[in-house]
Amino acid sequence: MKAAASARQILTQLHEVMASRMHAQGKLDRVVEIVGESLDSEVCSIYLLRDGMLELYATRGLNASAVHVTRMAIGEGLTGTIAEQIETLNLAEAKAHPDFQYRPETGEEKFHSFAGVPIVYRERAVGVLCVQHVDPRRYEDVEIEALQTTAMVLSELIAHNELVDEEAVRGLTAAQTGPVTIEGLSLAKGLASGVAVFHQPRITIDQVVADDTEAERQRVYRAFDKMREGIDTMTSQAEFRVGGEHAEVLQTYKMFAYDEGWSRRINEAIDSGLTAEAAIERVQQRTRMRMREIDDPLLADRMHDLEDLSNRLLRIVSGQLGTAATHGLRRDTILIAKNLGPAELLEYDRRRLKGVVLEEGSLTSHVVIVARAMGIAVLGRARGVRGIVREGDEILIDADAGTAIVRPAQQMLTAFETRFAKSRERQALYAELRHVEPFTRCGTRIQVMMNAGLREDISSLSLVGADGIGLFRTEFQFLVSSTLPQREKQFRLYRDVLDAAGDKPVIFRTVDIGGDKAVPYLRSGEAEHDENPAMGWRALRLALEREGLLKVQARALIEAAAGRTLHVMFPMVSEPWEFDAAKAVFETQLKYLKAQKKTLPEAIKYGAMLEVPALAEVLDLLIPRLSFLSVGTNDLTQFLFAADRANPKLAERYDWLSPAILRFMRRIALATEGREVELGVCGEMGGRRLEALALLGLGFRRFSITPVSVGPIKELVRKVDLQQLSKVMMGLLSQPPESIRYELQEWATANDIDVD
Missing domain, CATH: 1.10.274.10 (PtsI, HPr-binding domain)
Structure with a gap:
């Protein structure tokens, strides 16, 4: 680079060109001369996006006859690679690069060195600025920065002079103007439609050259x-x-x-x-x-x-601060983000937010837990979605199938609306069952309860007709807080939940944080290095080590349940002594509050979650100490199969209707038969109709599931004869067919039981 040609001088000359009355082509021709001279480079060329192709628009050093003739696709050659990746290339020997393509009409065969930068407008590449030199050499950092500065000025020139496709100026590629189907991982099931809104609004740089x-x-x-x-x-x-x-x-x-x-x-x-x-x-x-x-x-x-x-x-x-939640949602919305935290999701208007599409996200991420509680469909692992979707695009989410359609054609929209209407009709039928008790055809009463974690969730009790809250996730309050929630704050939440539930029972699961639900104020050096956080320092293990945390929660729960029955459930119990230790914390707080003359609960019923397979080996020791036992199918499944549910390669690999899972569940049911302990199941398995059918046949009589699943499971229960179903399940387990799922579906269809 000539010593006299500073970036300031280049920009001054470019500013003069921009301010001149010269036509757009003339300005581009002048720009390549300025940059070529300043960088002492034999070649300087500008490629712009036209009709979906990168077209040579101006050059100094290549054959003039190639201008408006040489064209290449996005991703083709070095220039196309720069545009596709939106990255800079700096090569001493261009021909050595695997993406190099020779274009004979340009006369570039004698040039060795190559450097190119994308011309970016609204986060999209609308062109490429590149230089070439006869001698093999890498361009210096200051030269690359000069190219980047020039590219910024060019983006302004291009936008104001309509030099590229209108779609490109608006930040679009060919794939962003018509219908596109995006595939991802279903994180929270459901159908949803709305307009795309970016969680973090894009920042547009409207002025590049400074006046002062x-x-x-x-x-x-x-x-x-x-x-x-x-x-x-x-x-x-x-x-x-x-x-x-x-x-x-x-x-x-x-x-x-x-x-x-x-x-x-x-x-x-x-x-x-x-x-x-x-x-x-x-x-x-x-x-x-x-x-x-x-x-x-x-x-x-x-x-x-x-x-x-x-x-x-x-x-x-x-001055472009805040998220889309700050400005408010005006229409039914599908939120687009790289990732989200639970607190960020809760900032949005639940009446307007219909679905979420994430570039990242996993089945166990905090935001997904909250989204399920809010009844919001979530599609994750939708790679490149922020490059495909425009603000305001219509989006249809089918989180059941793990897909989303962006800018749907009319026939797609019509088909989706038909399916959506059928879904609403079905929901209306389920709503009619909210006052109907779920008895089987043989007269057995099945308890159908719902999971919750937010104060607002309790309103769903009466809407769906659940028998109570079979799992209240107390950790939500911890996950959305930047500091440890104080006892008074916890007390108010638990009291409000019990008041809202009225006569219906609420089972509070003590805080399940740590591991993959890490909060900054409760981390330890050891926990930071968990190679498998799901099986690490979390849930009851954390609570027993940080006894102050459990003491505060115990006291808040006991005080909130004054004059009522308190149901407490401990998560991730591995051995009976852990249950005993956790119960002792509650009993100590009970004794303390009694000495303080506080009004106490009428009774405290203690239960445990069976998620760790080891607990099944000692159920005979633990059951006499329990009022109830709930099987947490989500964690249990991944522990039984040693398969991380957050890993997309494994998420769908292991079937809940495999003989291993079903035999394990039957073993638990047998261990509780004839004992004074209520057996239930919490988790996604119990909310799926076919899986619930299997669980009924294995002996499970209480389900705690998402609110939207309550109606479908109540409707299913009323079609089942337990004696007949149990015989079928015992036969399938004793001599498992190639697919228990297929055989059970066939039996259900033959008995007029819809399991979709």
């Missing part, structure tokens, strides 16, 4: 001050001052926020003539390039921290 450099510098200084103030406040909170790895992560984050090198690079970009937003974006582009070159995962994580801080700074300086 000093004013832009002051804007950045103020943004840095505001960002650092927010991070200082966060890191000074009590829960982050106790040490541990999370505190170290925050300190590293804080170190980046105060990094003088980062702020200096942004200042240098402003010195070259960029606005504050454009300067931050240019430095961020350089960071992304470095991230792609880093093999060390620890260093890569740190670069991700810097990327996150850049986004934060960009939002502050542009």
